[in-house]
Amino acid sequence: MQYDILIRGARLHRHKDLVDIAVKDGLFARIGTNLDAAQAARVIEAEGRLVSPPFIDAHVHLDAVLTVGQPRYNASGTLLEGIQIWGERKGSLTVEDVKRRALEEIRWEVAQGTLHIRSHVDVCDPNLTALRALLEVREEVRDICELQLVAFPQDGIFSFPEGPQLMRRAMELGCDIVGGIPHHEWTRDMGVEDVHYVFELAKEFNRDIDCHCDETDDPHSRFTEVMAADTMKQNWHGRVTTSHCTAMHSYDNAYAFKLMGLLKRAQMHVIANPFDNVVLQGRFDTYPKRRGITRVKELLANGVNVALGHDSIMDPWFPLGRGDMLAAAQLALFLCHMSGYEEINDVLDLITSNGAKALRIEDRYGLEEGKPANFLLLDAPSAFEALRLLPPRLYVFKGGREVARTTPEQSYVRRASEEEAQAVTFRPLA
Incomplete structure (x- = not known):
């Protein structure tokens, strides 16, 4: 495999477009778009969430x-x-x-x-x-x-x-x-x-x-x-x-x-x-x-x-x-x-x-090619939302090794007229 880890579809602070982040031998190998997931031993789908330096x-x-x-x-x-x-x-x-x-x-x-x-x-x-x-x-x-x-x-x-x-x-x-x-x-x-x-x-x-x-x-x-x-x-x-x-x-x-x-x-x-x-x-x-x-x-x-x-x-x-x-x-x-x-x-x-x-x-320090792959993936799409929600840090990596993981909680609300409770996301209306 060309990469050890590929974070796909990540949002970077102050960057408009989503990027893929590839890690090899504990370093950031590539940060770009449309990196080949088939070349990675492990793929994490960021789905537009914020990736930050530690x-x-x-x-x-x-x-x-x-x-x-x-x-x-x-x-x-x-x-x-x-x-x-x-x-x-x-x-x-x-x-x-x-x-x-x-x-x-x-x-x-x-x-x-x-x-x-x-x-x-x-x-x-x-x-x-x-x-x-x-x-x-x-x-x-x-x-x-x-x-x-x-x-x-x-x-x-x-x-x-x-x-x-x-x-x-x-x-x-x-x-x-x-x-x-x-x-x-x-x-x-x-x-x-x-x-x-x-x-x-x-x-x-x-x-x-x-x-x-x-x-x-x-x-x-x-x-x-x-x-x-x-x-x-x-x-x-x-x-x-x-x-x-x-x-x-x-x-x-x-x-x-x-x-x-x-x-x-x-x-x-x-x-x-x-x-x-x-x-x-x-x-x-x-x-x-x-x-x-x-x-x-x-x-x-x-x-x-x-x-x-x-x-x-x-x-x-x-x-x-x-x-x-x-x-x-x-x-x-x-x-x-x-x-x-x-x-x-x-x-x-x-x-x-x-x-x-x-x-x-x-x-x-920082999300740059050639630097140590130290980073975290937050359950939020931006710095603004991260500071509003204080969301879980889904993954934390040091030197390309996962050192922490958090599974987020889920809240549900059920109205009298509803048969099933509905998930609450705390996200702004689209």
Whole structure:
């Protein structure tokens, strides 16, 4: 056979005509029309459904997933109480505990089409238990998912005993990315030092940077500009991500647009996390309550790359969730007023191509001949319908191998005048 798999009659994002997609030896061999099904060992009829490159979760905390209620629930719903609860839970972590929960959650994400995950790992632990566990997980899941690990100082680099030494040790053990949390340091000066130290480590280990930055409603929290300045001074353009940036929601417009210009010049990436941002921020407001999420729509309009993360999944910060990046994208659509037709189409980029740019995996990502055959088939004909329906991901392939499959549910309604119940499709009228 010429091809291992042929996906026939597929719809691609922003493409008008249907195409056939042929896979051979784990790569996209041909993408075109009227490919010969007789030449394929396996044929999947897409019937006009959307084929997408895999979803990307650009920001999650796999060490904390599935710990909600342990040892207690977050009664105030605040970021700070979540950190306190995690501090209580962290003392009982074991390698087996972290691995068991992380592996289960990764299976959830893969089943829903996410094949690339960047996880922050709390390294404010003298034993680095969570990191040691996730380093093992990273190797164990390579057949179904690519995992990047960020050395994340949850309690601060300079506000935690031996914080700098633990960060260095985390990089020596094999972390992929250097993290930071300047706004959570005790003072502004320590926050600035946090940023400078992150760049020092990144240069030493030749690693990219992804910092939790300005995750607060405080409009005076302005460490993202320090990151942008260091990025340009250190010539680290395109290699730096600032995650959350929720304070940007509260900046005055003059400063916000100045900052966007700096981010563009530094070629920085911004990761928004809709579930956590809208739940954790605005907790000290009466009315009107701030949404908290950063200015996604305006950042995109100003040429800044923005991607999305799920962030928390059933943990002290966000008690719900199931690792569905399409649901995260839909929520961002609502929160960021991106409901125009073209804007809705753009939202899919936040969990696909924009995420690939932030994770710097563009060389091996996307539906292009010669690239790894990583893709999913959704039970929807377009990005618009996918974001409306959050449909099942019928098939998920990595390297040309089927790694997940979902059988969709079917609803039926029967009126009094009908002998048999009729299927409900939730599709618009023709």
